[in-house]
Amino acid sequence: MSFEKFLFYLFAVLLLGAAVMVITRRNPVHSVLFLVLAFFNAAGLWMLAEAEFLAIALVLVYVGAVMVLFLFVVMMLDINVAELRAGFVRSAPVALVVAVIMAAELVVVLGPARFGLDSYAAPDRHPADYNNTAELGLALFTQHIYAFEIAAVILLVGIVAAISLTLRRRPETKYLDPASQVGVKAKDRLKIVKMDPEENA
């Protein structure tokens, strides 16, 4: 077994193990941390597939930003785990049967018989100076420019939707106006009163 193959199986086993832990842990914080581990291993797999940019983006964006935010939210919310799990045991048998059938179908349809190296030859290795990021950028801004623009519009809609659903103006709430605070001059707040010195009795 080559070293690369060994790495692939290592990452794959860790990924699956972490994924199972995510859905079985009782403590939601542990689940989030295992999800981080799963993301790291997925990034490792992508690295092996020569998708360096995506691997780094996954670590930077998902692990670095999204999951940290997620962790804060999970810690701040008081989630009643027992309540969430109440229906788990009852629906587990049905879910298990469906999952096994699905998995069996997937193996039969997507197995090596149809997607093996005979039908899909392994792609050639890129030379060491191949720039994955540059190629991705080129494809994104030429071939896929239309899709890229639509994705940008979707993000804009996300912002508009989030603000329209959460922004409330409550006249009774007291809040600070930073602009007027910064604009304050000393003479607005400080009043110097001239007083005659008091004579000692």
Next chain:
Amino acid sequence: MQYDLISLQPVMPEIFMLGAACLVLVVDLFLTQRTRMWTYGLTLATLLGAIALTAWAAGPERQVLFDGSYVRDPVSDVLKIALLTITVFVMVYARDYLLQRGIYRGEFYTLALFASLGMMIMASAGNFLTVYLGLELLALSMYALVAFDRDSVKGSEAAMKYFVLGALASGLLLYGMSMLYGATGTLNLAAMSEVIAAGKAEETVLVFGLVFVVIGIAFKFGAVPFHMWVPDVYDGAPTAVTLFLGSAPKIAAFALAIRLLADGAGGLSAHWSDMLIILAVASLAIGNIVAIAQTNVKRMLAYSTISHVGFIFLGFVAADGRGYGAALFYTVVYALTAAGGFGLLTILSRKGVDAETLDDLKGLNDRSPWLAGMMLLILFSMAGVPPTVGFFAKLFVLDAVVQVDMVWLAIVAVFFSIIGAYYYLRAIKMMYFDKPIDDHPIVASVDSRVAMSVNGLAVLLLGIFPTALLQACRTAFGG
């Protein structure tokens, strides 16, 4: 490709729509509640402008831009003009309702414009990426609109249901797309259809992927057994949003189906038409039978939508130009009638009172004979009574089904339509022969009354002269 005004002409409607939607978003920031009329006016102007640009760019030839991501053909022209026109009606009906409920905010118009942009993108999608991104643009705007009345518990619940099930459906659709991509090696729909026609792709994998794609489409249409979200979301959303959700997006769902099934997987029509037969028969049966038991008008119309989706799928079953043309005609006609039906509910609602139950329709003729007349035409059209256009829509679909020797399917469709006629006629009986329970005068602005009249009369006139629209639908598919 070149990026200049001439070569970008086909995509101008979308570019204009995006620019104008951003303009409305910014302009609305500087308006007060009293001057918000401008947002409404600009939104209507944007929609009308986009219709004009689509008509300007229209033509019989097929134009492909952006490396196959964008396709402009007669089908997309018809779809875009239809969905933009319906959206104009929706915007007009919605204004009074929003004003009365204190949710007359600019975001409604911005989100509706972005949703329309998403539908236009779907109508002229050339590859999987554009199909999916257009769908998500539409869906995201819709989720936010369903939750638009933030203080309504029912609305938030409906939005949550819609969001979770919609995300699941998108996931299934993506999964199916990835299978088709794996089997054919291309995201481009035209190239995919060539690979399938050449027999170079593994058929088992294709059919496996196709199952997921069909499920995704059925979810978005709301076909049985993927219809559970429809009644709850229609009922929970503010009526102005239900009006939007129940009309124009049906045309977008048609676009989704025609692009994926006919353009992309046309070579697999033997497989997907069997799946669609099951969905169509189940939708016709459940939709029409369950609608009888409803006392809530919004839920009744939701189940009626489900039964109409069955009819649209029947047009696809034929898998030829004639069938697609009939399905397109049916979809456009249904969207127009649904806009009128929900539009009347927004007119009947007033501050603090939503017209929701069938009792609210009682004695409508005594309160306003003209509105009752318009609703009569709309309900007749939904039931398929001549001379309204709904009759011809059903006739053309049945004709297409009979042409491919599936007479039994046509008989099933007619059988369930007769069952369905009962609840439309019951509503008409309530409007004309029952005493009004609520005798408040009907307050409606001039523009929504005009739109209602145009809408109702259009249903009648299109029924008397169906040829023009039918020709447009048939020639779009080269028939």
